[in-house]
Amino acid sequence: MKQLNFITGNKGKLTEIQQKLSPLKIKVIQKNLGYPEIQAETLEEVAEYGITHIQQTFTKPFILEDAGLFINALNGFPGVYSKYVYYTIGLDGILKLMHQQKNRQAIFRSVFGFSDEQQLPHYFIGECPGIINIEKRGTQGFGYDPIFIPNGDVRTFAEMPTHHKNQVSHRGRALDQFISFLKKQK
Amino acid sequence: MKQLNFITGNKGKLTEIQQKLSPLKIKVIQKNLGYPEIQAETLEEVAEYGITHIQQTFTKPFILEDAGLFINALNGFPGVYSKYVYYTIGLDGILKLMHQQKNRQAIFRSVFGFSDEQQLPHYFIGECPGIINIEKRGTQGFGYDPIFIPNGDVRTFAEMPTHHKNQVSHRGRALDQFISFLKKQK
Numbered sequence: 001m002k003q004l005n006f007i008t009g010n011k012g013k014l015t016e017i018q019q020k021l022s023p024l025k026i027k028v029i030q031k032n033l034g035y036p037e038i039q040a041e042t043l044e045e046v047a048e049y050g051i052t053h054i055q056q057t058f059t060k061p062f063i064l065e066d067a068g069l070f071i072n073a074l075n076g077f078p079g080v081y082s083k084y085v086y087y088t089i090g091l092d093g094i095l096k097l098m099h100q101q102k103n104r105q106a107i108f109r110s111v112f113g114f115s116d117e118q119q120l121p122h123y124f125i126g127e128c129p130g131i132i133n134i135e136k137r138g139t140q141g142f143g144y145d146p147i148f149i150p151n152g153d154v155r156t157f158a159e160m161p162t163h164h165k166n167q168v169s170h171r172g173r174a175l176d177q178f179i180s181f182l183k184k185q186k
Numbered sequence: 187m188k189q190l191n192f193i194t195g196n197k198g199k200l201t202e203i204q205q206k207l208s209p210l211k212i213k214v215i216q217k218n219l220g221y222p223e224i225q226a227e228t229l230e231e232v233a234e235y236g237i238t239h240i241q242q243t244f245t246k247p248f249i250l251e252d253a254g255l256f257i258n259a260l261n262g263f264p265g266v267y268s269k270y271v272y273y274t275i276g277l278d279g280i281l282k283l284m285h286q287q288k289n290r291q292a293i294f295r296s297v298f299g300f301s302d303e304q305q306l307p308h309y310f311i312g313e314c315p316g317i318i319n320i321e322k323r324g325t326q327g328f329g330y331d332p333i334f335i336p337n338g339d340v341r342t343f344a345e346m347p348t349h350h351k352n353q354v355s356h357r358g359r360a361l362d363q364f365i366s367f368l369k370k371q372k
Contacts, residue, residue, distance in 0.1 A: 036224040036225070036235065037225035038222040038223065038225065039222070039223035039224065039225055039232075039267070039269075039270065040222070046225075049222065074275050075273070075274040075275070076274060077271070077274035077275050077279075078274075079270075079274070081225070081267050081270060081271075083225075084225065084263075084265075084267060085267075087261070088261040088263035088265070089260050089261070089283055093263075093283055096282060096283055096285070097275055097279055097282055097283065099282070
């Protein structure tokens with residue numbers, strides 16, 4: 001595979017994936033096609049639904065990703081609706097909900113769906129546990145990065161350069177699995 | 187029409203609709219079929235997608251409803267994700283986000299989708315403006331009723347008997363339009 005279509009409208013995700021796949025000499029091409037994201041309970045369902053939808057009009061191999069931040073004390077909120085919550089109550093809303101909350105555990109989850117040459121779907125899941133910081137810190141990355149500190153670090157994702165974030169992040173870990181899969185195919 | 191299938195898993199909605207349609211001698215039957223609710227920006231899109239999905243397997247006339255609470259100061263949150271937000275951060279989460287917030291304006295919206303004998307879709311929209319109270323009050327109704335006070339009243343929806351709520355509520359108003367529609371069909 002020389003090039004791979006990535007269905008997304010998110011430039012931040014594109015940058016992370018391009019950097020991760022560059023050693024494999026795969027060129028990642030952004031396709032801003034859009035697909036209905038269902039109100040499901042799991043990211044896997046959202047990805048599966050997206051794959052099926054895209055396959056109806058786009059027959060080349062492609063990947064798509066759905067990710068979410070699941071906060072323990074908030075019963076998994078914002079979860080599969082992370083994007084919507086980010087654009088409404090935002091990081092300040094999350095910090096308000098977490099005000100004086102002692103249990104700050106959270107987990108970032110990422111699910112990649114890959115539709116291969118035969119339109120067979122494959123899924124790759126990555127997780128990154130951590131905590132919600134009491135304030136925003138850092139300017140890199142996107143989304144919830146300024147308030148999330150991965151376990152084993154003192155920096156938020158937004159305080160890390162992309163290649164550091166990629167080593168520990170949910171998306172990086174899901175991509176590691178995707179890369180192993182691609183290597184086995186050769 | 188002697189009986190009408192209502193696609194829902196929500197008993198509270200069923201009660202309200204049964205009461206509203208009883209003068210027309212229409213028996214409302216609950217069908218807990220379930221359908222994918224897409225992550226759309228409007229309730230209309232969710233209802234439309236639901237109608238199309240249900241029609242594939244269910245050919246009799248039916249109605250379904252999607253409703254949401256849109257809070258001005260929170261950029262329309264929880265909006266189309268009201269159900270999910272209710273089951274995660276809940277009413278206490280909303281009150282926390284609205285703590286010391288002076289702009290307490292909100293609007294409840296309801297969209298009914300009706301698939302008729304010929305499987306033609308019809309939509310009926312109802313709105314109810316009001317404010318978010320500073321605390322929970324009342325035990326009737328369901329969902330966000332204990333924190334919502336409709337304009338022109340001092341009680342929350344949860345402090346009103348069903349027939350009072352039905353007179354002013356978003357759902358009641360959408361149903362009024364549906365009833366006018368049914369009467370014209372006769």
